[in-house]
Amino acid sequence: AQSVTQLDSHVSVSEGTPVLLRCNYSSSYSPSLFWYVQHPNKGLQLLLKYTSAATLVKGINGFEAEFKKSETSFHLTKPSAHMSDAAEYFCVVSPGRDSSYKLIFGSGTRLLVRP
Amino acid sequence: GAVVSQHPSRVICKSGTSVKIECRSLDFQATTMFWYRQFPKQSLMLMATSNEGSKATYEQGVEKDKFLINHASLTLSTLTVTSAHPEDSSFYICSASSYGTTDTQYFGPGTRLTVL
Numbered sequence: 406a407q408s409v410t411q412l413d414s415h416v417s418v419s420e421g422t423p424v425l426l427r428c429n430y431s432s433s434y435s436p437s438l439f440w441y442v443q444h445p446n447k448g449l450q451l452l453l454k455y456t457s458a459a460t461l462v463k464g465i466n467g468f469e470a471e472f473k474k475s476e477t478s479f480h481l482t483k484p485s486a487h488m489s490d491a492a493e494y495f496c497v498v499s500p501g502r503d504s505s506y507k508l509i510f511g512s513g514t515r516l517l518v519r520p
Numbered sequence: 521g522a523v524v525s526q527h528p529s530r531v532i533c534k535s536g537t538s539v540k541i542e543c544r545s546l547d548f549q550a551t552t553m554f555w556y557r558q559f560p561k562q563s564l565m566l567m568a569t570s571n572e573g574s575k576a577t578y579e580q581g582v583e584k585d586k587f588l589i590n591h592a593s594l595t596l597s598t599l600t601v602t603s604a605h606p607e608d609s610s611f612y613i614c615s616a617s618s619y620g621t622t623d624t625q626y627f628g629p630g631t632r633l634t635v636l
Binding site for chain 1: 524526554562563564566569611613615623624625626627628629630632
């Protein structure tokens, strides 16, 4: 069975400090992994995706994530937080073997950025 | 590229009426479209998957007669909430994927439905 666990429901950082949003996954196959961001009352924007190429994936707005198979993790990082980064972040897995390519969402992590 | 729009962005209706929400892929052909529902401060729940020209596949627990989905073209899918009730009030989000990148979904901005 496939699942995604986001370890923190809320993360609070000061502007200019590093961001770490944690995600662990469970998948029977080689999955595709994604991070999406959602600002209040908005749809989801794709930050980055991993599809079995380079394990360190660079995304938009300075975010990156590292796929670690041995740890079944796909943590999202950013060296320096900006106020505009405050939003809800979803770690998502696509099992890849289902022809419908359903996405399995984590419960989300709300990032708060303090001035 | 890969822009998905939804219309309307907000709708308020009376209990018992039906509401139609449109989802359009603006710059690509969406072979598959997905409809999600999101309750406040919760994650997205997949309601159904639709392929162009085929009947939608509904997730367990989703009433297909209440949430009618039509995917008549490669750029348009509609979700109709029939005989809406206050408990149907929610944020509805669609997404679309294309034949070449089936593992990536591009999301619309969402529709806030309020049923009075």
